[in-house]
Amino acid sequence: MYDVLIIGAGPIGLNCGIAAKQQGLSHLIVDKGVLVNSVFNFPVNMTFFSTSQLLEIGNIPFVSHGDKPTRREAMEYYRRVREQYELNVHYFEKVINIEKKEDYLLVKTKKTEYQTRKVILATGFYGLPYKMNVKGEDLPKVKHYYDEPHYYIGQKVLVVGAANSACDVAMETYYKNAEVTMAIRGDQISERVKYWIRPNIINRIKEGSIKAYYNTTVEEITPKTVVLNTPAGRVTLENDFVLAMTGYRPDYEFFERIGLSFLDDEYRTPNLNPATFETSISGIYMAGVAAAGLKTSKYFIENTRVHAAIITEDIVRQLKRGSIVS
Secondary structure: OEEEEEEOOOHHHHHHHHHHHHOOOOEEEEOOOOOOHHHHOOOOOOEOOOOOHHHOOOOOOOOOOOOOOEHHHHHHHHHHHHHHHOOOEEOOOOEEEEEEOOOOEEEEEOOOEEEEEEEEEOOOOOOEEOOOOOEOOOOOOEEOOOOOHHHHOOOEEEEEOOOHHHHHHHHHHHHOOOEEEEEOOOOOOOOOOOOOOHHHHHHHHHHOOOEEEOOOEEEEEOOOEEEEEEOOEEEEEEOOEEEEOOOEEOOHHHHHHHOOOEOOOOOOOEOOOOOOOEOOOOOEEEOOHHHHOOOOOOOOHHHHOHHHHHHHHHHHHHHHHOOOOO
16 A cells, blocks of 8 residues: 555656655656656757756756756766665556545556555656657658658658757758758748757748648548648649658547546546645646647746645645545
């Protein structure tokens, strides 16, 4: 029987584990993948927009070579944090359900079951991509996660999207001599794109080095082509790879399975106690970016680090009152 079981071994999940230890709570962190799985799945050459100081947890300094840390530096930093605090983490163990018992919560994973007094959901939103829901999206050449540009040298690449990830991917593959085309739903490159990337990609589009179709969606993908719906009609392009940088979303299927409720708003925001981050199910809390629902620009690592202390303090208060699962 654990005092608290934390689902998700990302930066916020680790921070919740640290806060639990500092409060004298027994804890277990489980993750469907590796340590900081979302960071691991970022592009190999990615640089964070935030400074290393804003990504720190557990009062452990994050020293990077530049003002903005790299993916590799972040993975090493969070590995050292886990070791420093001797956090209890189980990897490659996907949680499939949570059942409410009389005086505890039963957490079921694909491997086993755990009993815990409280649960913290720190699942983020990077684990599930938005699908285009078009014919051919399941072909091997379609990727919703981008790794690194070398794979696409000399290839005809369609990048779907116009936000940070899409622009990074378009520029990196272009620099490796890929033939890059962008399918953009709106009428411009997103204004939220990093300030050192946006002018560069706009200029590449203007000069014709990267071809961009605005107000355009993907209609169909075949092994050798892609069909676009453009303002001028259907356009069929020769294509080797589709890199669908269409964004990501929280795991609503899991949230619904365990019985969480949501606000009646456009973002499907989880129904949380704003003072404690406890969900509509007593004993289950939510920390991190998933607390904002589909409004994925509201929360980041740097402004959700405080969730851990708030939640664990409330857990201690409830356990002292004898309120395990009401």
